[in-house]
Amino acid sequence: MSTALSIEFWYTLLAIISKFMSGHSKWHTIKHKKGALDAQRGKIFSKHSKLIEIAARGGGDPDMNPSLRLAIDNAKADNTPNANIEKAIRKGTGADKDASLLVEVAYEGYGPGGVAFCVQTITDNKNRSVSNIRTIFAKHGGNLGSAGCVSYLFSRKGIIVVNLEGKNVEDVELQVIDAGADDIKISDGMMDVFTEPNQLGTVANKLKNLGLKVESQELTLVPKNTMKIEDQSVGDKIVALMEALDDDDDVTNVSTNAEL
DSSP states (O other), rough: HHHHHHHHHHHHHHHHHHTTHHHHHHHHHHHHHHHOSSSSSHHHHHHHHHHHHHHHHTOOOOOOHHHHHHHHHHHHEEEOOOOHHHHHHHHHTTTTTOOOOOEHHHHHHHEGOOOEEEEEEEEEEEHHHHHHHHHHHHHHHOOOHHHHHHHHGGEEEEEEEEEEETTTTHHHHHHHHHHSSSEEEETTTTEEEEEGGGGGGHHHHHHHTOOOOEEEEEEEEESSSOOOOOOOHHHHHHHHHHHHHHHSSEEEEEEOEEEE
């Protein structure tokens, strides 16, 4: 296969795949910008601490625990203080005897327009979390569903956010293809790079070694198909629900199949 044909093949393949992921990309861009501008940094630090604590249960050495390394890298990208990171590791490894028991709980439901939502949380009180999540859905025109009601509509993927400032977009596209990306989406100067879950760290490291600015990397749920929202008022309600869920202290990730 010639170089020109190879490039054309990859662009065609990515174009086919991208239609299944377009809705997630827009929300991820909104979430990223919101996080960067959020004045209440304490909430962001708290979420990172919980993710680090959970990851540290697999071992407190980030060189031996890829999940912990990922959690720490993301925390540092949001300027989480080192003291917070170290405390979270101590809690996760059991060195802090006063640490409360955290558990991961996923919730599913429907938003305005019937779009699907998957909400991931880390909490020390499941009763509080389910009550808060149910209230948020109700206040924003949605409803909390039962386990399994919409999760089959999503696939687990790795997502890497790359800052395109000062970069040639076409050059970056070729670089991420060669690095092993499944798909890419570009919005407002940011590129979402999608990978298979077990390739997240490998692809992210390749992009960093290429000199690209990786803003974050995480495992998330991506819709297999999206629901296109034509009504602006419905779209605004969906975004409001996303933001309200994301603002909850126990929520670590929000995914929807809405195409905004």
